[in-house]
Amino acid sequence: MIDSPPHSHAPERRRLNRQIMIVPAALALVMIVSIVSYVMRGRASNTSPVSAPIATPTAFPSPRFDPDAGAALPQNRVVAFYAVPGAAVTGPAHELTDAMLVRLKQQAAVYQQLDPAHPVLAGIDLVVSVPDRRPGPAGTYSHHVDAATIDRYVEFCRKHGLLLFLDLNFGWSDPLGELNFFRPYLKLPFVHVAVDPEWMFPRHNGVPGINLSNVRAADLNPLISAVAQMPAEYQVPRKIFMIHQYRPDGDDLADPYNPGAAIIADKRNLLNDTRVDVVIHVDSVGGWPGDIEVKTEQYAKWVAQGMQRFQNFRYGGFKIFYQLESKNKLMTPEQVMALQPAPMVITYGN
Known part of the structure; x- marks a missing residue:
């Protein structure tokens, strides 16, 4: 019986490990690209909650004080x-x-x-x-x-x-x-x-x-x-x-x-x-x-x-x-x- 050299399967395991690591990285990259694409589309269409401007209340000028209003003279x-x-x-x-x-x-x-x-x-x-x-x-x-x-x-x-x-x-x-x-x-x-x-x-x-x-x-x-x-x-x-x-x-x-x-x-x-x-x-x-x-x-x-x-x-x-x-x-x-x-x-x- 001929014995196999020690660690004869190590290269194969390393390749397998690299493949396993690549998959989540690829998935992460896809997610990043998708998020960026979503944000950019939102900015372009101005409909994304990320890019929508904060609503501000409409400012109405206060009535200007008029000392003539109700003055006794010269109307009376x-x-x-x-x-x-x-x-x-x-x-x-x-x-x-x-x-x-x-x-x-x-x-x-x-x-x-x-x-x-x-x-x-x-x-x-x-x-x-x-x-x-x-x-x-x-x-x-x-x-x-x-x-x-x-x-x-x-x-x-x-x-x-x-x-x-x-x-x-x-x-x-x-x-x-x-x-x-x-x-x-x-x-x-x-x-x-x-x-x-x-x-x-x-x-x-x-x-x-x-x-x-x-x-x-x-x-x-x-x-x-x-x-x-x-x-x-x-x-x-x-x-x-x-x-x-x-x-x-x-x-x-x-x-x-x-x-x-x-x-x-x-x-x-x-x-x-x-x-x-x-x-x-x-x-x-x-x-x-x-x-x-x-x-x-x-x-x-x-x-x-x-x-x-x-x-x-x-x-x-x-x-x-x-x-x-x-x-x-x-x-x-x-x-x-x-x-x-x-x-x-x-x-x-x-």
């Missing part, structure tokens, strides 16, 4: 009752009663009939910063109406659809600081601002009710600018900034800073900002024969001529005093509306 006219709370002598809005509301709406309706093109918005011009003849604890010759009273007026106006002017008289108070004190109320869309330079002494050179005041555009412009920014800041309609004028301008005077001759030294320098509706409001007091002619001439000079000369305010306002001026002859709504341009804010005091 305002008729308001004036008062210091609790002081009957100051105006018919000194207390909140149903009778006062009826009277206010009746007065507003008269102007509505005279000019149907401008719906009338009724309102209250409420003194919230009250001038004093004494310095008081803060040394400001003024005091604030208490918050509870202001809140009652706010809710009354909200309930009955009235505008509310917060009337600032300042005394020695810092004007911008005084405005900012009442800023929380000004976030409301129906609350506006009135200022009375007659009681304003930013240089501490007089006492309210004793001395005459004289203010400058530089005293009023920070207030105008602050109120102009409020619509965008609080997303509310454009606000009214009403400046009461009791005595003449100083623009044509040799000494425009003389309190005896002028109340606003340089009206020409008032800030012109279209983001706020500035109203020059004639609130001089009549009550004697010829007073209607005098007040008519004041409106022509302080409002109509000033509007044309300076072009930094757009609207005029006018005040009637029920009790004081009826001693002679109360100016009628027809006479008020005959002023040129017709006042857009008309207030009534006592």
Whole structure:
């Protein structure tokens, strides 16, 4: 018996092993080629979940804020009752009663009939910063109406659809600081601002009710600018900034800073900002024969001529005093509306 050489089958086993290893490798290669081909077809057709873009939500632009929407002026006219709370002598809005509301709406309706093109918005011009003849604890010759009273007026106006002017008289108070004190109320869309330079002494050179005041555009412009920014800041309609004028301008005077001759030294320098509706409001007091002619001439000079000369305010306002001026002859709504341009804010005091 002849023995076979040792390991005579080794080459055959190695060939068999290589064949066994080649099969899975070939299968793997086929799978890779198939996957790559699938991916490429998906990219070409843009239908493969591997290559499909991630869906993003459609972006819609948010509505652009428009301060003109709902603004009181120029589409409407305002008729308001004036008062210091609790002081009957100051105006018919000194207390909140149903009778006062009826009277206010009746007065507003008269102007509505005279000019149907401008719906009338009724309102209250409420003194919230009250001038004093004494310095008081803060040394400001003024005091604030208490918050509870202001809140009652706010809710009354909200309930009955009235505008509310917060009337600032300042005394020695810092004007911008005084405005900012009442800023929380000004976030409301129906609350506006009135200022009375007659009681304003930013240089501490007089006492309210004793001395005459004289203010400058530089005293009023920070207030105008602050109120102009409020619509965008609080997303509310454009606000009214009403400046009461009791005595003449100083623009044509040799000494425009003389309190005896002028109340606003340089009206020409008032800030012109279209983001706020500035109203020059004639609130001089009549009550004697010829007073209607005098007040008519004041409106022509302080409002109509000033509007044309300076072009930094757009609207005029006018005040009637029920009790004081009826001693002679109360100016009628027809006479008020005959002023040129017709006042857009008309207030009534006592």
